[in-house]
Amino acid sequence: MTPTIAILLIITFLLSTVGLLLLIWSIANNQFSYGQSAARTIFSPGEEGHSEDPALADKPDFTGDTSAQASAIKARWTADQSSRTAVLTWLSSAVFWLILGSFFGLVTSLKMHLPEFLVSSEFLTFGRVRPVHLNAVTYGWASMAGIGVALFLIPRLFKTALAGGKYAVSGAFIWNIGLVLGLVAITLGYSDGEEWLEFPWQIDILFVFGGALCAIPLLLTAANRQVEHLYVTSWYLMAALVWFPILFLIANLPFTFPGASGATVNWWFAHNVLGLWVTPIGIGIAYYMIPKILGRPIISYQLSLIGFWSLALFYSQVGIHHLVGGPIPTWLVTLSIVHSVMMSIPVITVAINHHGTMMGNFKRLKDSPTLRFVWIGALMYTASSLQGSMEALRSINVITHFTHYTVAHAHLGMYAFLSFILFGAVYFIMPRLTNWEWPWRRLISLHFWLVSIGILIYFVSLTVGGWLQGTALLDAEMPFMDIVRMTLPALEGRTIGGALMTLGHIVFAFHFVALLMRRGAGNEQPTLFRPAVKEPTQ
Amino acid sequence: MNEHDQRAQFREAPEPEEGTRTTPKIVLAYIAILIVWGVGYYAWQIGKPLQGGDSRTPVAAEHQQSQPANVASSDTSQSTDTSAEEASSADNSSEQSATSPENSAATETAETEDTPSAAASEDSEAGSGSTASANVDGEALFSAHCSSCHQATGQGIPGAFPPLAGSKWLQADPNIPIAIVHDGLEGEIEVAGDTFQGMMPPLGGQLSDAEIAGVLSYARSAWGNDASEVSPDTVAKHKERFGSRGSWSADELTEVFGEH
Ligand code: HEM
Ligand code: HEM
Numbered sequence: 001m002t003p004t005i006a007i008l009l010i011i012t013f014l015l016s017t018v019g020l021l022l023l024i025w026s027i028a029n030n031q032f033s034y035g036q037s038a039a040r041t042i043f044s045p046g047e048e049g050h051s052e053d054p055a056l057a058d059k060p061d062f063t064g065d066t067s068a069q070a071s072a073i074k075a076r077w078t079a080d081q082s083s084r085t086a087v088l089t090w091l092s093s094a095v096f097w098l099i100l101g102s103f104f105g106l107v108t109s110l111k112m113h114l115p116e117f118l119v120s121s122e123f124l125t126f127g128r129v130r131p132v133h134l135n136a137v138t139y140g141w142a143s144m145a146g147i148g149v150a151l152f153l154i155p156r157l158f159k160t161a162l163a164g165g166k167y168a169v170s171g172a173f174i175w176n177i178g179l180v181l182g183l184v185a186i187t188l189g190y191s192d193g194e195e196w197l198e199f200p201w202q203i204d205i206l207f208v209f210g211g212a213l214c215a216i217p218l219l220l221t222a223a224n225r226q227v228e229h230l231y232v233t234s235w236y237l238m239a240a241l242v243w244f245p246i247l248f249l250i251a252n253l254p255f256t257f258p259g260a261s262g263a264t265v266n267w268w269f270a271h272n273v274l275g276l277w278v279t280p281i282g283i284g285i286a287y288y289m290i291p292k293i294l295g296r297p298i299i300s301y302q303l304s305l306i307g308f309w310s311l312a313l314f315y316s317q318v319g320i321h322h323l324v325g326g327p328i329p330t331w332l333v334t335l336s337i338v339h340s341v342m343m344s345i346p347v348i349t350v351a352i353n354h355h356g357t358m359m360g361n362f363k364r365l366k367d368s369p370t371l372r373f374v375w376i377g378a379l380m381y382t383a384s385s386l387q388g389s390m391e392a393l394r395s396i397n398v399i400t401h402f403t404h405y406t407v408a409h410a411h412l413g414m415y416a417f418l419s420f421i422l423f424g425a426v427y428f429i430m431p432r433l434t435n436w437e438w439p440w441r442r443l444i445s446l447h448f449w450l451v452s453i454g455i456l457i458y459f460v461s462l463t464v465g466g467w468l469q470g471t472a473l474l475d476a477e478m479p480f481m482d483i484v485r486m487t488l489p490a491l492e493g494r495t496i497g498g499a500l501m502t503l504g505h506i507v508f509a510f511h512f513v514a515l516l517m518r519r520g521a522g523n524e525q526p527t528l529f530r531p532a533v534k535e536p537t538q
Numbered sequence: 539m540n541e542h543d544q545r546a547q548f549r550e551a552p553e554p555e556e557g558t559r560t561t562p563k564i565v566l567a568y569i570a571i572l573i574v575w576g577v578g579y580y581a582w583q584i585g586k587p588l589q590g591g592d593s594r595t596p597v598a599a600e601h602q603q604s605q606p607a608n609v610a611s612s613d614t615s616q617s618t619d620t621s622a623e624e625a626s627s628a629d630n631s632s633e634q635s636a637t638s639p640e641n642s643a644a645t646e647t648a649e650t651e652d653t654p655s656a657a658a659s660e661d662s663e664a665g666s667g668s669t670a671s672a673n674v675d676g677e678a679l680f681s682a683h684c685s686s687c688h689q690a691t692g693q694g695i696p697g698a699f700p701p702l703a704g705s706k707w708l709q710a711d712p713n714i715p716i717a718i719v720h721d722g723l724e725g726e727i728e729v730a731g732d733t734f735q736g737m738m739p740p741l742g743g744q745l746s747d748a749e750i751a752g753v754l755s756y757a758r759s760a761w762g763n764d765a766s767e768v769s770p771d772t773v774a775k776h777k778e779r780f781g782s783r784g785s786w787s788a789d790e791l792t793e794v795f796g797e798h
Contacts, residue, residue: 001583009580017573076547119689122697156553189697231554288554295551300559334583338576345569352562432546526549 001330009331013338020313024305075159075226082161083151084433086168086217090148091426092516093176095509097140098419102502104133109498113491123187131186131198138196138273139207140179142414144172145422146281147214150237152429153288154218157234158225164217171213178206194262196270197251204252208245215241232304236284239312243276260327268319274413275315282381282418283307283350285425289374290357292428294364299356303349311346314339321392325401340392347385354378367528369444373424376452380416384409399474404490405466408459415501416455423447423508430515431526438527439520443511445529450504457497465490674748676756683741683753692761698736700729703761707791708754712768714795715754716776719745722785740785747773 108130110117118124155162162168182199185191191198199207218241222234251269291298298304320328320336358375365372387409390396400406427444431437438444465487472483514520681690684702688694692703702708706729708715722740726733745753747770758765 001586003584006580006584010577013576013580014573017576021569072552073547076550076553080547116690119695120691120693122695125695125698159553232556233554291554292551297555297557299557300561301556302559302561303565304556306561306565330583330586334580338579341579342572342576345572348568349561349565352565356559435546437546526546 001334005331009335016313017342020309024302024309028302028305076156078161079155079159080152080432082165083155083168084165086162086165086172087148087152087429088433088516089169089172090144090151091429092512093172094141094145094148094422095426095512097136097144097179098505099509101133101136101141102498102505104129104136106495106498106502108133109491109495113488113495122189128187128189128191131191131195132183134196135186135198136179136183137414138278139182139199142278142418142422144175145426146240146278147211149285149422149425149429150218150241150281151214152425152433153233153285154221154237157231157237157288158221158227160221160224160226162217163220163224167213168217171210173210174206174213175210178203178210181206194266196273197266201252201254204248208249211245211248215245231288232298232301232308233284233288235308236280236287239308240277240280240284243272243280247272247276263323263326264320264328264332267322271319271322272316275311275318278414278418279315279381280311282377282421283311285421286354286374286378286381289370289421289424289428290354290378293368293371293374294357294361296357296361298353300353303353307346307349307353310342310349314342314346318343318392321397324392324394324397337392337394341389344386344389347382347389351378351382355382367530369438369448369527369529370424370428372448372529373420373427377417377420377424380412380420384413384417387412399470400466401470402473403466403470404462404487404494405470408462408466411455411462412459416459420451423451426512430512434515434518436515436518437520437523437525438511439514440511441527441529443507444527447504447507447511448529450500450507454497454500454502454504458494458501459497461490461493461497465493674752676752676754677760679745679749679753680756680760683745684757687738692757692763696732698734700727700732700734700736702757703763705729705763709758709763709765711795712754712766712772713776714791715758716750716768716773717780717786717791717795719750719754720773720776721780721783723787723791724785725787725789727788737785742777742782747777 107118107124108126111126111129122128151162151165151168178199182203185200185203186198190200192200218238222238247269251265257265287298287304317339318336320332321340324333324337326333354375355378365375391400391406391409400409427438469483469487469490472478472486687699688702689699692701694701707718718738720740720742723738724736726735728734742750750773751768751770755767757763758768
């Protein structure tokens, strides 16, 4: 790298970072007094400290007596009713794709240590089931559940009814058709051949349409909003909904990016799916659910600002850390590494905000399923991102690249962070849409323990196996086949962990369907991990 | 709309909001440290090659040099139990394949080294010829060199790799499968009613005569196939007749070896 390039990079870096800090400083100062008073108005009088915690039952009840309280409940009710059909459509589709994707994940995993498994048909070879898994869980489960939760949260956050819920429902249908066609195309061997972009571009048009049918109602809802101050969750959700269609469209433009520039665009996109799409959705949901369940405010508006804007600045350029060591200009790789490490700024500020709010309330994890899933998810966001920042450094990447370590990191992020938060959100949302509580407390526990133990086994075995594999691959004396054999226990461990996760998903889906069919006793009380301490006298 | 219907909305905590705590000093210090680090990291890259990648390149170069010896020694220990002479011949044949034949710079060196020992290899193989097939384990060779494509079951993968179970060419005159394995096969072929349009790589550079004979003998008698054993001498004769040539096509095979 020449000094000129380095100096240009340094100047750009300093200007953008310092500019960012100035921006945040000025928003924080101009809006601060305003932000506080606005916050007071959304916090209806007498509501503070009220929550779903059964242990808190002797505190003065929130009775909804005062007119302010009554109107807060009314606003919530209106918001939930308006988004009901749309949210249910997106969430049920997501649960279906989760099950399908899990089975394909399990098959992929089995094939890594039983290469003879299901090879008699070309449709079930590794090169096809793996992308089916990846696309089913990313665009089916994670994206559809994320959009579903966003459709639920945005009307609530803006205290208004969802505008054009019908469009969002048809969006879900088009999105589902796109998924079916795309996954069939991959199975038949018609893939675009770039990871995360396997769906043939002709089919991608359906996703752009389906997504737009969802984005437009949300933007209209935002325009109708009844609140002045935008709570941090809405920044993340709206930003993700604006960023993703643009990224998806650019990356899928056919015939535009050949060769090495194609690989660069490919990974720029793939990381932005993670960083500018699923991550803001996950963080946004956590920002909503944690204070919601605890009934106390997120500790710091300033930290929210730093977290959001630095994510927006740094995340969009980190994609090339997937190509460290590839035939890509050094300056571009260096840029992505610096930004990957700078990403620890939003990660740490968000972590302080989330976990600082939790301080002193950890006992609540014992009863609230939503809180337990969401908080563990938030914790794993911190963990996976800090791990990612390390992985991007050249000295570590030379070991971990091309190993199972990356796959462990991928599932720590996509699963332990994102999927956990989505599970928590679904547990929160469904009773509010169906007026029916989750039928069986024990099934929630079972789901929780299966997926938690599953992902723990998954992550630990692949992390250890992948690291050993990576160091062995650098040892020129070591025959390749010996290294392959060495990783077998880790791969078998992954299958065990994955099987537990898949079982957990079956439990979850069964419970979801049971709730939709209104099975169970029809409680008046929320379904928590422990039965409520005091049963209210009816 | 009564209280029962709204109970979930009713019991929950208010919409969340943000508190007013200020940014901890330690976060600001951390941001400052990272900015300094970032500038330093950019500066540190000055003088690195424009397409430097990571530090993998020197490792890879080292690897290339030491690998052939390595592969060869594991190969020989697996397939032959005989003299050092033979070990050195296997050594050479695998070195040739490791430094890809298309790469002219590499072949130049390989050729100069190769000439004397190529003769040696023919000698030793001719010597051990008739017994060698007893020493090689056809099944192990098959699983190491063929099963990744044709599968351990010999069923291949529909649409991609032809089945070997029941393959006519495999069970025809041994010269045909020897030609396919030694020199490769390309272009459209028809096997058991399905057409394949693939490319089978030449394996002559990786397998000794005895190994080719062994793996073919195994494949010609496994999965219900029933054809004669192949002797290493036939492989040696094939090499004499055709030298090193490119891949065969279906037409060339029928032209040279006749209808099967
Ligand atoms: C600061 C944050 C993060 C950084 C710097 C980071 C860094 C990295 C790096 C360097 C790799 C590539 C490893 C390689 O191929 O050698 C990677 C892979 C990956 N990361 Fe992260 N990561 C971060 C956060 C996350 C999060 C939050 C998620 C999930 C939502 C995630 C999901 C993934 C996935 C799925 C892959 C594998 C991509 C593939 O190969 O298909 N990462 N990450
Ligand atoms: C149910 C259990 C699951 C199992 C058994 C499983 C298994 C696998 C396997 C075997 C791979 C291929 C790894 C490779 O090529 O080496 C993979 C890749 C991947 N899976 Fe899963 N998976 C599961 C759940 C999920 C879920 C729920 C998500 C996301 C929400 C997810 C996201 C991904 C991603 C992003 C990749 C690509 C990672 C990479 O390229 O590094 N998986 N999974």
